[in-house]
Amino acid sequence: MLIDTAADFDVRDYLRKEMMPHFLCPGCGHGIALRALLWAIHDLGLDKDRLAVVSGIGCAGRLSAYIDANTFHVTHGRPLAYATGLALARPDLHVVVITGDGDCLAIGGNHLIHACRRNLKLTCLMLNNEVYGMTGGQVSPTTSETRLTTTTPLGNQEPHFDACALATAAGAGFVGREVTHHVPKLKELIKAGLEHPGFAFVEVQSDCTEIFGRKNDMGSSSEMIMRQKSEIRPSAYLDTVDTPFRSNALPTGILARNDRPEYGATYRRAAAARKGAS
């Protein structure tokens, strides 16, 4: 099955080729994550005309421009709020949000927890590279302890956020995390998120090679991606939670799943009932 769609899936069918090559640095994991997203979209046979991608500001935010769909590159931290309006107003669209760790968890943290709570059908893809890459490499809410960034010259002293635990606690219907190392599994995870009837939060641990990697002496792009394998332990099994090798790394896999009612449908049902009653 995997082999079949891999042969069938040409990422270029989903890209705005006139925008390529993209602006990401060499070796940036975001490109790999974008492929996984587009592959998942391909596998599900989603109509590009009915697909809306909303993205925020930052390296991850720029990705929407490369997708051949209805794309919206909005303000910093707010893509979930824009997407909420879009999805509520247009339930016929499939709305995907692409956001980064700073966009989603720092400036947009409030929107994340409420999107999880509200459980509107949205797929939120958070690309976590542990750093504010576009602004030159400042510490972010997910930067691991002791890491060097331009604003943590002493090494990061703040504990880092576990975004999936946050999303789970806030009530997200689907929560998963994967690394870019294992593309087919990442694709399957995103696919499961896209198929989830409510709010789905998918975190992708993605390498920032040029800024974060360099600052922390993490080697070349390939060394960084190999580190995902040796430290984080990605496996090919979608339905298992993989505990990482490195002590402060976070588990991967599908971390939470529930069948809470989807908000948009619930609202429309209640409205129809009220109309019928009056």
Add this chain to the structure above:
Amino acid sequence: MRDPVTTVRPDPASPDSPALKADRADDAFNVLIVGVGGQGVIMVSKVLALLAQSQGFEVKQSEVHGMAKRGGSVFSHVRFGKRVWSPTIPKGDVDILVALEWAEGLRWLPFLKAGTGIFICDTKRIVPPFACLNRRPGAPLRYSKETPTEVVTHVGEAYAIDATDMAEKLGNERAANVVLLGALSTALEFSTTDWERTVAEFVPKKTVAVNLEAFRRGRGWIEEARNTTPAVEAPVTRTPTPADAAYRVRLEINPVWCKSCDICVKMCPEHCLRLNADRIAELAEPERCTGCRLCEWLCPDFAIRVHLDSAGAVAQQGLAQ
């Protein structure tokens, strides 16, 4: 299509079938369960241990696992009797060897009691990465080539059962180990009710039904096998792969999109890519390329596309049939 295969029945004249020996006063009864990580070896041994304990036996169980959660070799010794001294079974003392994977089963065969040991083995083959001589699909493997027919010549009583297929048909591939438990139950004198109660206690609530069915099928399969003439031919089943079809791998590399990050070069399992003088990825050793697509998937710049040139034609043939 992948039917359970070979049976070697015990000689009806044999005076002491191991199944009758559970109440041996002196020696402990020894069951060795083997497989690879993730298959549920430990579960099989725990159920057996629990059951034996509930029947009043002293039980010792020891295992080696955790070195690889998935894919690595795992084995578990279960010994029970009136007194059990050592937790491990000496070589050649195993009464019943239960193997959840074919090659693992073969590997542990020398532990089986000569002449009387019972061998119950899943025909499931999990080929470890290091057994690959060449990554090109269809290449020869450094994996056991013995067929079940060859194997049975070494042992007193042997069952090669495609438990994985049976479990799959029940809708839960993971219940293969319970199919083998069912098979194992026919060789011990505990009552079916006790077996089933123990299994039900052990598995997650929502899978009780499927696991009990798996247990019954495993048990039923052995019972049926004992009453039928042994099959002679027993080919080991193998999932067909695209490697069976002839195709040519071609890499389409877009030099304008390539950013020279070296991920494809370093991550290629065959090391057949390199950066050329312009620091653009190129396929240096096309004959080594297996078409695994890792370079395509991991290229952050969408610069590589892997074409399996005749794959389409093969697929079309398949459709035409």
Add this chain to the structure above:
Amino acid sequence: MQDARIEIRIGGTGGQGLILSAKILADALAAGGKHVAQSQTYEPTSRGGYCNADLVISDGEVDFPITTALDQLVLLDRLAIKPSWPLLKPGALVIADTRLCPELPAGNYRRYHLPLSRTALELGSERVTNIVALGALVALSNICDRKRIEQAVRAETPRGFLDLNMDALKAGYAVHVQAAAGNNAEVNVGT
């Protein structure tokens, strides 16, 4: 410039239902073809604190909708005296609750010190003080046809409270008469 302009204030504290009384009166007047502007001032708290509900009534369109010179003032709390007194027109009608607003400044106005809240309590709920006051205002000012005010009360009242509110309104119509008949010293017409 039309000056058939009448300004009314109901003053008290938040939670007394002053705005509801003003709205009922405004609805009744509007139904009678008057142009009405109804505004309020309140403190940023849901309960308590000074609050007033004002009406500006005119035959033509109301130009400035805020009260500048009060023709009629209902006081349901002593807090309302200070902000309202400077706006009082000479000869204005002032209806004050005897218990909640026991002392009134001297001046040139028609003064009715009436047991509004006590009447409401006797009816079973102090919460209908606003409706008793409305009844008293309508009776004493003749600003509005009684049938229209009763319709407006009906329209604004949840069914379960309708009887109570109608009783309160009618008690309000009569409260000054009864107070006078009972030789209540607090009824004081004129200054």
Add this chain to the structure above:
Amino acid sequence: MNAIDTALTGKSAVKLISGNHACALGAIAAGCRFFAGYPITPSSEIAERLARRLPEVDGVFVQMEDEIASMAAVIGASMGGVKAMTATSGPGFSLKQENIGYAAGAEIPCVIVNVMRGGPSTGMPTRPSQADIMQARWGSHGDYPIIVLTPASVSEIYSETLRAFDLAEQCRSPVVLLYDQVIAQLSETVALDGAGHASATRKWASGPRAAYQPYDGGSDAIPAMARPGDGYRTHTTGLTHSESGFPTQQPEAVTRNLSRLFSKLERHRDLIDSSEALHCDDADVVIVAIGISARAATRAVEQCRAQGLRVGLFRPITFWPFPEKQLRQAAAKARAVLVPEMNTGQLRLVVERVLAGVAVEGLHLFSGEAITPSDIAARATALARGA
């Protein structure tokens, strides 16, 4: 309540309703089918009413987690092709500003109601103010065009809400409806007829996808918008973009596209402009005021005229872009101009610029009370008598 709403949006009826109620009714009549908001005094009645009304007309109401999210959701809904609005007051208006700038830059139609209350900061939540005039125009960063309407009565809130939605669609611009707490919570008898209103619709993209340029202004400087689902698959961004909609920093493309953006409202002044002049033709003294201050000024003008003083009133209804031509015309004969406003001189600053050379006097009140007719009349009388 629904019976009243229906009557109001149906045939003409005289009813007593509040300014915020009129705003909600106007929105429904204008075709608004999405509201996102966050509770704030003194605008919450708009949200409360629309929460009940929108589901009845297959619209959506959502109370978001904050003011920023509300503005974002409104823009998101509008990007989906649905007429959308939000309502707020001072502190919330400040929070919405970044996204208002996005709507202006990406040219997304939407309506933002700002009920002005006393400031700065939390200020006086239940007291009126007119101190957001400048923020409504310049609140977001960078240069951008925006339409700001300043109704002065309950019936005008209704009619200007209708117009706000129309202008938003016609000009592809955010439109701010700016009024003070007094008229927001004031109830007035009004005769409304929403059924007769033919709402404007957005110019939607049509024709072949290959030929479509999302930010090509065409002949009227208003680009046709692509509706998601119609097959155009466009990109919308807050970054400076070229006609294609994709980001650019190429100076010529930036200049060309921003020039169109900055000038597009000027090209539609005939559509946008709205103002009212009362007794200005022969006025020695012209009062310039908006909102509740203009209501007081109306009464003051009548009082002055009754005394034979030549005093007039000019009232911008569309405040931004400011009706400069109309003001100059109204004040053509004026010796003095009086600007009563509930702030420290925001409107006065505009009037001083427009009427350079004329004596402009401000009458500023920021006590949380409305300016009274007598305050204005006293000052206007003095000015008219040449004091």
